[in-house]
Amino acid sequence: MGKVVENRVNILANDWFLGLLFNAISISHAKTWTLLQLPSKYSHPSPATVDSSNSGEATSTNGGQVRYMDTGGGGGPEVLTLDTSAPIFLSSSSLTAGAAHGRGVLNQKPPSTPLASGVEMDFFASEKEAATTAASENHHGFQVKKEAVAIQTALQLGNARSSDASNTVDDGMPKEDHNELAAIRAELARMKEENEKLREILSKVSNDYKALQMHLAALMQQPQQFAKDKMLPRQFMDLAPVNSPSNSSTASPGRSVSPPEVGSVGLDPGKASTSSDQQASQEATFRKTRVSVRARSEAPMIADGCQWRKYGQKIAKGNPCPRAYYRCTMAAGCPVRKQVQRCAEDRSVLVTTYEGTHNHPLPPPAMAMASTTSAAATMLLSGSTSSADGMMLANYLLPSSSSMAALSASAPFPSVTLDLTQPPSANPLLQYQLRPPATFASLFGGASRAQYHSNQSTFSGLQVSPETVTAATAAITRDPKFTAALTAAIKSIIGGGQEAAAGTADRGDSGGNDVSGGQK
DNA sequence: CGACTTTGACCTGCGC
DNA sequence: GCGCAGGTCAAAGTCG
Numbered sequence A: 001m002g003k004v005v006e007n008r009v010n011i012l013a014n015d016w017f018l019g020l021l022f023n024a025i026s027i028s029h030a031k032t033w034t035l036l037q038l039p040s041k042y043s044h045p046s047p048a049t050v051d052s053s054n055s056g057e058a059t060s061t062n063g064g065q066v067r068y069m070d071t072g073g074g075g076g077p078e079v080l081t082l083d084t085s086a087p088i089f090l091s092s093s094s095l096t097a098g099a100a101h102g103r104g105v106l107n108q109k110p111p112s113t114p115l116a117s118g119v120e121m122d123f124f125a126s127e128k129e130a131a132t133t134a135a136s137e138n139h140h141g142f143q144v145k146k147e148a149v150a151i152q153t154a155l156q157l158g159n160a161r162s163s164d165a166s167n168t169v170d171d172g173m174p175k176e177d178h179n180e181l182a183a184i185r186a187e188l189a190r191m192k193e194e195n196e197k198l199r200e201i202l203s204k205v206s207n208d209y210k211a212l213q214m215h216l217a218a219l220m221q222q223p224q225q226f227a228k229d230k231m232l233p234r235q236f237m238d239l240a241p242v243n244s245p246s247n248s249s250t251a252s253p254g255r256s257v258s259p260p261e262v263g264s265v266g267l268d269p270g271k272a273s274t275s276s277d278q279q280a281s282q283e284a285t286f287r288k289t290r291v292s293v294r295a296r297s298e299a300p301m302i303a304d305g306c307q308w309r310k311y312g313q314k315i316a317k318g319n320p321c322p323r324a325y326y327r328c329t330m331a332a333g334c335p336v337r338k339q340v341q342r343c344a345e346d347r348s349v350l351v352t353t354y355e356g357t358h359n360h361p362l363p364p365p366a367m368a369m370a371s372t373t374s375a376a377a378t379m380l381l382s383g384s385t386s387s388a389d390g391m392m393l394a395n396y397l398l399p400s401s402s403s404m405a406a407l408s409a410s411a412p413f414p415s416v417t418l419d420l421t422q423p424p425s426a427n428p429l430l431q432y433q434l435r436p437p438a439t440f441a442s443l444f445g446g447a448s449r450a451q452y453h454s455n456q457s458t459f460s461g462l463q464v465s466p467e468t469v470t471a472a473t474a475a476i477t478r479d480p481k482f483t484a485a486l487t488a489a490i491k492s493i494i495g496g497g498q499e500a501a502a503g504t505a506d507r508g509d510s511g512g513n514d515v516s517g518g519q520k
Numbered sequence B: 001c002g003a004c005t006t007t008g009a010c011c012t013g014c015g016c
Numbered sequence C: 001g002c003g004c005a006g007g008t009c010a011a012a013g014t015c016g
Helices: A015-029 A092-101 A113-123 A125-137 A143-167 A175-220 A223-230 A234-238 A275-286 A364-382 A388-397 A428-433 A436-443 A456-460 A466-478 A482-495
Strands: A033-037 A065-070 A078-083 A290-296 A308-315 A322-328 A337-342 A349-355 A405-408 A415-419
Touching: none
Parallel strands: A290 A415
Antiparallel strands: A033 A065, A065 A078, A290 A349, A308 A322, A322 A337, A337 A349, A405 A415
């Protein structure tokens, strides 16, 4: 691994928005990011101890920064630094206002480009260098970065000039500079105000999170009652917490499972009321739910953070592309299996189908998608209930049609398909829905392991432009339902286990099949 | 030499 | 009962 190339990027954002930023960056870059460092206030393990083999070297500690290293792409590793230590915050509306409503700092030209440039030369050469590097290399493809530097420069200029003005009041500063300074201060005040709003949102979501946590703790003490109340077949309980004894059976579905009546699995409200259907629902306990993920990828297998061993391959009828069978090897006896097959109609589309529940903790990267697919699977059955969670997930996963996520009533097993091949712009919320767990796990202290890989392969084929990401972020942050959606996402995390996500994980690593436990 | 992949054989369920 | 298809097993081959 070559020398570490550090393109220092100062993005002044609060912790909350850092998550969105990183989300967007991860998606748009289609890179594998390893978390090197969290702000010290999160009290996570030393990043220097994590993934040193990949990162090559650990970066120095800095309490106000979140640092990631790209370890997946070609060329030298790249360090992404998100700075939370600065007192000036970019608010969500500022950052995304261009897509949201046509205004805002980062989508405007810097308040005074010549002025900012001059100051960069004088006081912020490093930032300018960073911006220049980014612009010249066009490496990140994330325009916010460069502009953020400019804004930071401009704002810091305002502060600098402000303090400087105390010594040289009205002596020689050009009038236009005064005007610009006033504009900058006004913008700063507005940003602070927006930041306050964000803090309020964060506070509310945090409270919701705590409430859900407490609720879950209570429910976990009465699992049977929980399943009954929520009208969730037990198999979907299995999709949430790990180490569930109910899913210990690893018998192949084709052998041990009777033909399911998928249509009865909570998809029709009218059917869920009779006792016979409830009985059918209980029988569904023993069925296996499948979550399929369709994504464009040239790789033979999408990366989902888990380790897999191939145990078979078949040519399935109706598709000349072979179907590969994998089982999870992260822990002995893990029943999770997945099938990978290219779509017959479009061979650039990789269809990955997950089945079963992990019986072991998952790393944060796997947790992210595990909770997403788990939520999707939960949605599959909760769609018939009045569960706000289920409806919410349905709204966000199935915003307008079944093109993005489809429930299958014809498949031999209850299944839900997340179609990641659709244009993300059609549903920016879905795009977000697919990634929040890792973000919030990281930012809210859930990342007990200081390692994070973005879902490289899964999203590499999504053709997500930075503009789309920005628009998605804008939609998310200004959406009044965002908190509710976030609650659902967080709940899916909770449901997926605090220390280990459960259910399915649609992140495989083609190079990760390196776990012992062979068949010999 | 251990771990992993490949691949043909085998098992099971299901429809006719 | 038979054939088909999906899924799994396990010996052989490959790789580092």
